[in-house]
Amino acid sequence: MKQHSITLCSIVRHEEDKLERCLESVQGIVDEIIIINLGIRMDTVSLANQYAAKILNISNFSDLLEAKNYARQLATCDFILCLDANEYLEQKNTHFLTQSFTSDYYFFKIRTIYKFGLVETHSSLRLFSRKKGFVFKEDPVEQVDIKDPFEVTGDFMQNVIYRDPLRNGNKCEDDEMNLELKLIEEEFDLHPTLSSYFNYLIESRMVDNKGYLNIDLSRSSGLYPNSLHASKVIVYKVQNLIRQKLYQEAMDILKDGLVLFPNFTDLNFLLGVLYSEINYLKDAERAFLKCLEIGETNSPFYYSIEGTGTYFANAYLADIYVKLDQYELAGQHIVRSISDQKGIIPFFALFIEIFKNAVPEDLLSKIKIIYGEDYSAFADLLSKYLYSIRHPLALLIFDEESFAIDNKLKAWRLQVQGKYEESKEILSQNLCDVEHREVIFLSIITKDINFFEKFRDNIDPQEWEFFARMVERVRIDLYDVKVQLSRKIKNLFYDIFMLREYEVVEYVIHQVNDSIIRYELARLLYEYQFSELALQAIVEPHKPTEKSKVFLLAGRILKKLDMYGDAYHYYLRALEDRPPTLEKLFNIYELATIVGDESTQIEYLNRMSKVIPESDWVKAKRRITGNSKENLIEYFLKNQNKPLVSLIIRTKNRPDLLKRCLNSVESQIYPSIEVVVVNDGGTDVSQLCEDLRFQVRYIVHEESKGRAAALNAGLLSATGEYINFLDDDDLLYSTHVAMLVKTILNEEVPVVYSDSMLRMEAMSEQDWVVIHKKQEYSQEFDRALLRRMNFLPILTVMFRKDLINQTGLVNEDYNVLEDWDFWIRLSDVADFVHVAEVSCEYSQRVNGDNATQTEGESFQIIRSQIYGKIQSLG
Numbered sequence: 001m002k003q004h005s006i007t008l009c010s011i012v013r014h015e016e017d018k019l020e021r022c023l024e025s026v027q028g029i030v031d032e033i034i035i036i037n038l039g040i041r042m043d044t045v046s047l048a049n050q051y052a053a054k055i056l057n058i059s060n061f062s063d064l065l066e067a068k069n070y071a072r073q074l075a076t077c078d079f080i081l082c083l084d085a086n087e088y089l090e091q092k093n094t095h096f097l098t099q100s101f102t103s104d105y106y107f108f109k110i111r112t113i114y115k116f117g118l119v120e121t122h123s124s125l126r127l128f129s130r131k132k133g134f135v136f137k138e139d140p141v142e143q144v145d146i147k148d149p150f151e152v153t154g155d156f157m158q159n160v161i162y163r164d165p166l167r168n169g170n171k172c173e174d175d176e177m178n179l180e181l182k183l184i185e186e187e188f189d190l191h192p193t194l195s196s197y198f199n200y201l202i203e204s205r206m207v208d209n210k211g212y213l214n215i216d217l218s219r220s221s222g223l224y225p226n227s228l229h230a231s232k233v234i235v236y237k238v239q240n241l242i243r244q245k246l247y248q249e250a251m252d253i254l255k256d257g258l259v260l261f262p263n264f265t266d267l268n269f270l271l272g273v274l275y276s277e278i279n280y281l282k283d284a285e286r287a288f289l290k291c292l293e294i295g296e297t298n299s300p301f302y303y304s305i306e307g308t309g310t311y312f313a314n315a316y317l318a319d320i321y322v323k324l325d326q327y328e329l330a331g332q333h334i335v336r337s338i339s340d341q342k343g344i345i346p347f348f349a350l351f352i353e354i355f356k357n358a359v360p361e362d363l364l365s366k367i368k369i370i371y372g373e374d375y376s377a378f379a380d381l382l383s384k385y386l387y388s389i390r391h392p393l394a395l396l397i398f399d400e401e402s403f404a405i406d407n408k409l410k411a412w413r414l415q416v417q418g419k420y421e422e423s424k425e426i427l428s429q430n431l432c433d434v435e436h437r438e439v440i441f442l443s444i445i446t447k448d449i450n451f452f453e454k455f456r457d458n459i460d461p462q463e464w465e466f467f468a469r470m471v472e473r474v475r476i477d478l479y480d481v482k483v484q485l486s487r488k489i490k491n492l493f494y495d496i497f498m499l500r501e502y503e504v505v506e507y508v509i510h511q512v513n514d515s516i517i518r519y520e521l522a523r524l525l526y527e528y529q530f531s532e533l534a535l536q537a538i539v540e541p542h543k544p545t546e547k548s549k550v551f552l553l554a555g556r557i558l559k560k561l562d563m564y565g566d567a568y569h570y571y572l573r574a575l576e577d578r579p580p581t582l583e584k585l586f587n588i589y590e591l592a593t594i595v596g597d598e599s600t601q602i603e604y605l606n607r608m609s610k611v612i613p614e615s616d617w618v619k620a621k622r623r624i625t626g627n628s629k630e631n632l633i634e635y636f637l638k639n640q641n642k643p644l645v646s647l648i649i650r651t652k653n654r655p656d657l658l659k660r661c662l663n664s665v666e667s668q669i670y671p672s673i674e675v676v677v678v679n680d681g682g683t684d685v686s687q688l689c690e691d692l693r694f695q696v697r698y699i700v701h702e703e704s705k706g707r708a709a710a711l712n713a714g715l716l717s718a719t720g721e722y723i724n725f726l727d728d729d730d731l732l733y734s735t736h737v738a739m740l741v742k743t744i745l746n747e748e749v750p751v752v753y754s755d756s757m758l759r760m761e762a763m764s765e766q767d768w769v770v771i772h773k774k775q776e777y778s779q780e781f782d783r784a785l786l787r788r789m790n791f792l793p794i795l796t797v798m799f800r801k802d803l804i805n806q807t808g809l810v811n812e813d814y815n816v817l818e819d820w821d822f823w824i825r826l827s828d829v830a831d832f833v834h835v836a837e838v839s840c841e842y843s844q845r846v847n848g849d850n851a852t853q854t855e856g857e858s859f860q861i862i863r864s865q866i867y868g869k870i871q872s873l874g
Contacts (some may be wrong), residue, residue, distance in 0.1 A: 002102040005077035007032040025088040067398040090160040123300030232303040269308035279583040282617040311340035392862040548577040581600040623835040642672040646720030650710035651728035652682035658728040670738035708818040729843040790820035
C-alpha cells in the first residue's frame, strides 16, 4: 500500500514518440500527471488525455522556469517526481516509491544512453516534498533549489532513471554540430578505433550539452567545490578544447580540476586521453593506471562516463602498450576490458590487432573463454566486424552459428580457402555489386588483368591504373598516393598477410620504389614479427613530409633487431623534422636506457623537459635519473647555486645510534650543510659532534621538552634555506641531500620528499643487527590521502624554511604524530614533489623504544585529535 501520493511533472520538447514510454514507466506509482509541452503538438495533447494528464503550454509562460514552478504550484500530491519525456523509470526498484518516505527530497541515479554503448551517469534531485516549498532555480540544467540544508533532509533513492540524449529528438539547434556528429559516426562505423570512439563521445555530448560550453570558468568559482554541476563544467570545457586540439589549455584546466576533484576518475581519464592524442605515452599510462586505482566514480555528485575506472581505462592502456611494443601487457588489459564490457566493438578490434598472429581456431577458443555464456549473444556482432576487416575467423563463426551467407560472402569464403578462380566466377556474375577489396586482391594474386578489366568502370581511374600495374607486376616508382588509395593498399597488404600470399611481398620489395607504399608494407611486416623483411622493405623517403614517420619506423625495426647503433642513427634523423616532439626524443632516451647510457638519458630527459605541453612523467624521471654519486658531484660542480641545508637531528640517551646517524651525515656528497643536533634532556653527546666536517650547532635541553619541542628548537636555531628533520636512529645514503636539492633547483619547488626503507633491528651482543628491511611507501603526492594517513617518514622530507612563517612551528601539544600534523599544515601552503628513489632508512627495534611503540595510547588519542581538526576545517 502506498504511503504517499506523487505528482509527475514532465517536460516534452520534441520527444512525443517517447512520452508514452515515460508515462508507462510510472503507471501505478504516480497519482497525478502534469505535462509541460514545449512543442504544442496535438499528438502530445492526445496522449496526455489518455493518461488524464494536465497540459501546460510553454507559449503561456515567459520561460521554462516559470512554467515548471507553476506546475509545482498546480500539483496536489504529497511529493513531486520530475521525469522528462525522453526519460523513463527502471522497473527494478520501483517498490521504493510505494514505501514510506523518511526524507524531504531524494536523488535518483540518471543513466544517459548514447550510441555505441556509451553511458553517462550522474545523480539528480528528482523527488521532493511539495509542502516544503522547494522551487526550480536557474542553472545550466534546471534543478531544484534545496534551500537551507538545516531545514530539510535528503537521501538517495535506489532507483535509476534512463535518459535518451536530447539530440535524438526531431530538431537540434546546431545543424553544423550535428553534421559533424554524423560524419564522426560514419567514420566510426568504418574504423571502430578507440580514437574514433572518443571523438564520438565528445561530439555527442557536445550536441546534447551545448550550454556548458558557454560557461566561463574564470567566473564560475561559485561552482567549486560543492556544486552538482562543477565537475561537468570542467569535463565539457576540456572535451571541447581537446576537440579543437588546444591541448595546453585543456591540460591547464584538467590539472586545476584535479586539485579540486582529485578522485574524480573522469578527469584522470581525460588527462590520459589528452596525453594519448599527443603521443605522451608514458604520461598516458600513468593517468589510466590512476583511473584503475581510483575505480569507477560512485559519488552521486559527478557526471561520469561509465567505464572510465574499469573497461575504458583498460582498453586505452592496451592501446598504449601496443604502441610501446609491450604486447603481453596489452593482451592482459584488453582481455580485462572486454570481460567487463563485451559489446563495444573498438575493444574487440584492438583485441584482434593484439592477437593478429594467432591461428583462427586458437583465437576463437580464447574469445569463447572471454565472452563465456554471452558468446552466442555477441557472435553475430563479432562476425560482422571480423568480416568487415576480412579476418578468416569470421568464417568459423558463420559456420558454427549457421548464419546466412550471401554471394559476396560465398566469394570471400572461396578466396580464404584459396579457390581463387571459383571466387572470381561468383564476382563476375554481378559486376556492379561487388567489393573492390576482393576484386583487387584476386586480380593481383592471380595476375589476371582480364578479370580486373571487367571492373574498370566501377573503380576510380587513377586507382585502377595503379593496381593494374601491380596485377601485371611491372615496376612502380614514385606515385601520388592519396588517402583513398592508401586505404586500399593497406587493405591489400592486410589480406595478403591474412592469406599468406607472400609472393606479392617479394614483388613489392623488389619492384615498387615508392617510399609510402613500402612504408605501409614495412609497417605490417614489423607488426607481424617479420622484422628482417621489414628492414628490406623500408626505403629512403622521397618527400620531406614523409621523412619523420619513415625514420621512426626504421628505428623501431632496428631496435627490435637489437641493432641499437643503427636505430639511434635513424631516430636522430627523425629529429631533423623540427620542432622535436616528445615522442621522438623519448625514442632516443629509451634506447639509452636499454644500453645503460646514463649521460644520454640525462641529456634527452632535459630536452624532453623543454617540450610544451610539459610531461609529468619526464619530470618524475628527471628526479631519479642522474642520481649516481658521480653525476651529482658533477652537477654541483657546474651549479653555483648551493643553498644551505640544515639537518636537524633530535636525540635523547641513544649515543650509539646518534653516532651511526652522524656517520651517514658525514658521508653526504652535497657540500653546503649545517648540522643542528638537539639533545632533549639526555646524556651529553657533544663529543660525537666535534669531528664532523660540516658546521654543527649543538642545542641542549636540561630537561626533556618532548619530540616536537626538540624540532622547534632546531628550526629556530637553523640558518639554512632548507630544512631536513632526522631522528638519531635514522640513516641517510650519501646522495640523499644532493638528490633532493637537485630536484628543488631543477623544478623550483618548495618541498620535496624521497622514498625510504624501514629497517627492523634487534640487539646482538653489543650492536644492533638488521633482521628485516622493506620499503613501506612510494606514494605520489596526494593531499587528500595525506589527511587520512602519514605516508611521509620524517627524514624523507626537505622543505624551504620560510614556509614556517605560514604554517607555524611544530605543534608541541603532540608528543607523537607531530610530523604528520606538520606535513598536513605544510601541504596547505605548498605542493610536495616526490622523488621516487630510496635515499634513506628509518628504524624500528624489537625492544620497543620507538615513540610509536612506547606511546601507544597517546598515538591513538592524538590521531583522533588530528582527524577531528581536519574535519572541522573541511
